[in-house]
Amino acid sequence: MSQPEPDSAILFAARLLYLTSLAVWSYILNRPVRGHRLQIGHFSWSSAYAVRYEAVLYDKSYSFTFTSSAVSWRFHIPRADNPRWLTVTLYDVIYTSSTGDVSTTSLESVFWFFPVFFRFTAGPWMNVTIDGLRIRVQKSTATPYWIQRLRENLVGTFLTGEFLRADVFRTSVRFAGLSEHQEDKPKGYTDPRSKLSPEVPDGAVAESETGPQSSDDNEPCGCCAPNGKLGSNGHATYAHQEEADALACADEYKTQPLRPYDDDELRFSVLARTVHINNTEGRIYTFGRIDAQMRRNWVEDRGSFAMVAEECRWVRVHFPFERVAPRAWYTQLLSSILHFPIDLVRTFNYPVTSMNLCVTRVDVTFDSFRLRDAELFRQGVALVREKAITSNIDWSDLFFDALLDAFGTRPAHPMQVDRCRKQKAES
Structure with missing residues (x-):
């Protein structure tokens, strides 16, 4: 099951301190303490290696394991041109739980010292850069809480935000004919991973299925003749294999007639390039590339969702009135000090609001996905209903x-x- 939302910032802070104390005691005693265990292979003043943390929460209904090959931290002296005071970097992070798995190549967090006063950020106290983020959720009915909140925010921005730039934005829907059949393959196409493809021993030259040809009349065509090269899996690659692969994908956006043996399926795809969106709440979303696809097969009663996004940024910007009338330095300092408790409470309730996020590449996969759990469908229906009510339309x-x-x-x-x-x- 997904984690319940914390009731308040005070309760969340108390629970966080309690869990931290359990982890520290488990490391000191070198044994599990109430389902929590922290292990560190090597520890120094500036880094820790082979970190592993296991825990069981919510009455043993949710368990997770966190591992990292190395964790380093560096303290800095804040300067006006670079007011950072701490940098924390995690390498090879793997987070596995009963609801989903998350892994990253590296995660760097930079903590700022009064960034609003130094006019370095528009409010966030830290910048987080993630390289190679991969998220795998088992079931859409048990989506982790933080993934659900992030998905709600992202979809809400797409539906109600202001598009500042969108070089390419295309959607496509296809019914049936999604599963691959043998007759769909172009003539001369051979899958290198297939067991039916001819295996060639080391140092030998591949021959056609009918053996060596001696006459010009029996000479195989270019698509069927091996080029004598071996793949990494020990199978021969064909001369025009790339052309055959391109031919197999040529009908991606073409309507094909339905056949009797086609499965009852649905595929909804979204493709976007260079998208900038303002969510009207002081946040700018930028995406260099987005490819998302949702599939549903009613014959096998299964569904899935996959998304690949590159160059993703979530940056807090100044509101228009802040850009028009900038405040003096003493007013800025007083505002930063007075807003610190508010920012602290907001960080406990929703940590992402206090950071600028940058992800080089993110891969999201739902193994089991239902249409009713699609956030775009849920928020779209709610938005249409709201517009109908405000327009006095009786549904x-x-x-x-x-x-x-x-x-x-x-x-x-x-x-x-x-x-x-x-x-x-x-x-």
Whole structure:
């Protein structure tokens, strides 16, 4: 199950301190303490190696394991041009839990010293840079809490935010014909991973399936003739294998007639390039590349979701009134000091609001995904309902009239009925 949302910042802070104390005691005693165990292979003043932390939470209904090959921290003297005071870097992070898995190549966190006063950021106290983020969720019905909040924020921004730039934005929907069949392969295509492809011993030259050819009439075509090269898996690669692969993907955006043996499937794809969005709450989302796809197979009763995004940034920016009338340094300092407790509470309730986030590449995969759990569908329906209410549109009348129009059974308007009666009386 997903983790419940914390009731308040004070309770969250108390629970965090309690869990931290359990982890410290487990490291000192070198044994589990109430389901928590922290292990460190090597420890120094500036780094820790082979870090492993295991814990069981929420009455043993949720368990996770955190591992990192190395954790380093460096303290700095804040300067006006670079007001950082701490840098924490994690390498080869793997987080496995009962609901999903997360892994990163590296994660760097830079903590700032009064960044608003030094006009270095628009409010966040830290910058987080993640290289190679991979998220795998087992079931959409048990999505982890922080992934759910991030997904709600992202989808809400796409639906209600202001698009500042979008070089390419395309969606596509395809029904049936998604599963690969043998007759879909182009002539001469051989999958290198297939067991049916000819294996070639080391140092030998691949031959065609019919053996060596001696006559020009029996010489195989270019698509079927091996080029004598061996792949990493020990199979021969064909001369025009790339052309065959391109031909297999040529019908990606073409409508094909349905066949009797096609499965009952649905695929919804989204492709975007260089997208900048303002969520109207002081945040700018930028994406260099987005490729997302949701699939549903009703024959096998399964669904999945996958998304790949590159050059993703989530940056806090100044509001328009802050850019028009900048405050003096003493007012800025006083505001930073007075807002520190508020920022602290906001950090406990929703930590992402106090950071600028940069992800070089993120891969998200849902092994089991239901259409009803799609955040785009849920927020889209809620947005349409809200617009209908504000526009005084009765949903029941709207769908009922549409159904009558579709079947041609809508009753005539009373004025039309009176007009027909008059015409009949005059005749």
